[in-house]
Amino acid sequence: MSEAAASPRKRLFIRSWGCQMNVYDSGRMADVLAPLGYGPAEGPDAADMVILNTCHIREKASEKLFSELGRLRALKREKEAAGGRMVLAVAGCVAQAEGAEITARAPWVDIVLGPQTYHRLPEMVARASRAAGAVIDTDFPAEAKFDRLPEASAAPQGVTAFLTVQEGCDKFCSFCVVPYTRGAEYSRPAAPVLAEARRLVAQGAREITLLGQNVNAYHGDAPGGGRTWGLGRLLRALAEIPGLERLRYTTSHPRDVDDELVAAHRDLPQLMPFLHLPVQSGSDRVLAAMNRGHTAADFLSVAERLRAARPDLALSSDFIVGHPGERAADFDATLALVREVGFALAYSFKYSPRPGTPAASAPNQVPEAEKDARLQALQALLRDQQEAFNRSLVGRTIPVLVTGTGRHHGQVAGRSPWLNPVHLSASDALIGEVVPVAVLAAHTNSLSGALAAGTATEPPSQRREEPAPA
Numbered sequence: 001m002s003e004a005a006a007s008p009r010k011r012l013f014i015r016s017w018g019c020q021m022n023v024y025d026s027g028r029m030a031d032v033l034a035p036l037g038y039g040p041a042e043g044p045d046a047a048d049m050v051i052l053n054t055c056h057i058r059e060k061a062s063e064k065l066f067s068e069l070g071r072l073r074a075l076k077r078e079k080e081a082a083g084g085r086m087v088l089a090v091a092g093c094v095a096q097a098e099g100a101e102i103t104a105r106a107p108w109v110d111i112v113l114g115p116q117t118y119h120r121l122p123e124m125v126a127r128a129s130r131a132a133g134a135v136i137d138t139d140f141p142a143e144a145k146f147d148r149l150p151e152a153s154a155a156p157q158g159v160t161a162f163l164t165v166q167e168g169c170d171k172f173c174s175f176c177v178v179p180y181t182r183g184a185e186y187s188r189p190a191a192p193v194l195a196e197a198r199r200l201v202a203q204g205a206r207e208i209t210l211l212g213q214n215v216n217a218y219h220g221d222a223p224g225g226g227r228t229w230g231l232g233r234l235l236r237a238l239a240e241i242p243g244l245e246r247l248r249y250t251t252s253h254p255r256d257v258d259d260e261l262v263a264a265h266r267d268l269p270q271l272m273p274f275l276h277l278p279v280q281s282g283s284d285r286v287l288a289a290m291n292r293g294h295t296a297a298d299f300l301s302v303a304e305r306l307r308a309a310r311p312d313l314a315l316s317s318d319f320i321v322g323h324p325g326e327r328a329a330d331f332d333a334t335l336a337l338v339r340e341v342g343f344a345l346a347y348s349f350k351y352s353p354r355p356g357t358p359a360a361s362a363p364n365q366v367p368e369a370e371k372d373a374r375l376q377a378l379q380a381l382l383r384d385q386q387e388a389f390n391r392s393l394v395g396r397t398i399p400v401l402v403t404g405t406g407r408h409h410g411q412v413a414g415r416s417p418w419l420n421p422v423h424l425s426a427s428d429a430l431i432g433e434v435v436p437v438a439v440l441a442a443h444t445n446s447l448s449g450a451l452a453a454g455t456a457t458e459p460p461s462q463r464r465e466e467p468a469p470a
C-alpha cells in the first residue's frame with residue numbers, strides 16, 4: 001500500500017445507483033484515485049471530491065441525479081465561500097447518455113465521465129483543477145479500462161465480492177438503454193479474471209459474483225490462447241481456486257444458457273443454486289415486440305434444463321408490465337408463466353419510455369393506470385411466491401456464509417445459498433465461514449436461524465406453484 005493510500009490527505013465520497021456493475025465500478029474509481037491521496041469520506045459534507053455514479057435504466061433514476069446535483073451545488077458554494085474546494089463528478093450511464101445536458105443543466109459539475117473512461121479519472125481530476133469549464137470524457141472501448149485499472153484494491157470488498165467479466169450488450173431489446181450507454185459486448189480475457197479472483201480471495205472474499213450486463217454471453221480469450229472460454233468453462237476454472245467457497249453470476253439472458261453452463265450447475269458445488277434470469281414477459285407477442293429473441297416456451301425449457309441439472313436451483317427474474325402493445329391477454333400470459341415457473345425472488349417494473357430506444361416511439365403506449373393495475377397484480381403474486389419459498393426453508397438446516405456483524409450485539413448476518421439474508425446469534429469470529437444454520441423463521445426478505453450442530457442437510461427443491469389453469 002502506498003503512503004498516500006495509508007494516510008489520505010483528501011476525502012472522496014462516491015454514491016452509486018443502478019446495477020451491481022456500478023457498485024463494482026465505484027470501487028475501481030476509488031482504487032484509481034487512492035494513489036492521488038484520496039481516502040473514503042463518510043458523506044458529501046466531509047468530501048473534497050464527490051462522484052455520483054448514475055443509472056439511466058428508468059426515468060426516475062435521472063430525476064434523482066438532478067435533485068442530488070441541486071443539493072451538492074449549495075454544499076460546493078459553501079465550501080468555496082470558506083476558501084475550500086469540492087470537485088464534483090458525474091459518472092455512469094446518465095453521464096454517457098446525457099453528458100451535454102448535464103453540463104448545460106448543472107454547470108457547477110466539474111467532470112462528466114462515461115463508464116469506459118474510469119482509468120483516465122486521475123488525468124481528468126488534474127485537468128478539472130486547471131480548467132474553467134467541465135471536463136467531459138465519454139469514450140467507448142472497454143478494453144483500455146480493464147487493462148489500465150490498478151491491480152490491487154485500496155479497499156477490499158470483504159467476504160462477498162463482485163468481479164466484472166463482461167460489459168456492454170449487443171441485444172438491443174426495444175425498451176433498454178444499456179446497449180447505448182455501455183456500448184458493444186466485450187468479455188475480459190480469462191487470465192486477468194482468474195488473477196483478480198485470486199486477489200479477492202487473498203483479501204478475504206469467500207463468495208464471488210461475476211458481473212456482466214449479459215454475463216452468460218461471456219466469451220473471453222483462453223489463458224493459453226486457443227478457443228475462447230464461455231462462462232461455464234470460466235466457472236470451472238474459478239471453482240479450482242482454494243478458499244473460494246461460493247460462485248454466482250448475474251445478469252443472464254435466457255438465450256445464452258448453453259450446455260456447458262448447465263453442466264457447470266450440475267458439477268460445481270461452489271456454484272450456488274440460485275439464478276437471476278430475466279424473462280420480462282410471458283407473452284410471445286410482447287416478447288417479440290421487445291426483441292428478446294426467445295419465447296415463453298424457450299424460457300420454460302431453459303428453466304427445466306437448469307433444474308434437471310441442479311434440482312435445488314431457485315430462480316429469480318425481472319418483469320416489465322405495460323410494454324407498448326401489451327394487452328390484457330398478454331399480461332395474463334405473464335401471470336401464467338409466473339405460476340408455472342415459481343420464482344423465489346423477482347423484480348418488476350412499469351415500462352418506462354427511454355429516449356432513443358425503439359419502444360419509446362411506438363404508437364401503442366399503455367395507459368399509466370393500466371400499468372399500475374398490472375404491476376400491483378403481478379407484485380402480489382410474486383410476493384406470495386417469495387414468501388412461500390422462504391417458508392419452505394423453515395425447519396431445515398442450510399449452509400450459511402457469515403458475512404458480517406448483525407444489527408444487535410452477539411448477532412451475525414449471513415447469506416443462504418439462495419441469497420436470503422440470514423440473521424443468527426453467533427460469534428463474529430465466524431465471519432468468512434460457511435456454517436450450518438437451522439432456519440427458525442421466515443420473513444418476506446430474510447430468514448432467522450440458529451447455529452446447528454454437524455453439517456447442513458440436503459437443501460429443499462424448488463416448489464412449483466399449482467399449474468396455471470388451461
Ligand code: SAH
Nearest residue numbers: 175176213251278318319320349350351352
Ligand atoms: N441485461 C439484463 C437486464 C438489464 S436492465 C437483461 O437482459 O435482462 C435490468 C432490468 O431493468 C431489466 O431486466 C428490465 O426488467 C428493467 N428495465 C430495463 N429497461 C426498462 C424500461 N425502459 N422500463 C422499465 N423497466 C426496464
Ligand code: SF4
Nearest residue numbers: 169171172173176178
Ligand atoms: Fe438491455 Fe436487453 Fe441487453 Fe438486457 S439483453 S442489457 S435488457 S438490451
Ligand code: F3S
Nearest residue numbers: 018019055056057093
Ligand atoms: Fe443502470 Fe447502466 Fe446498470 S443504466 S442498470 S447503471 S448498466
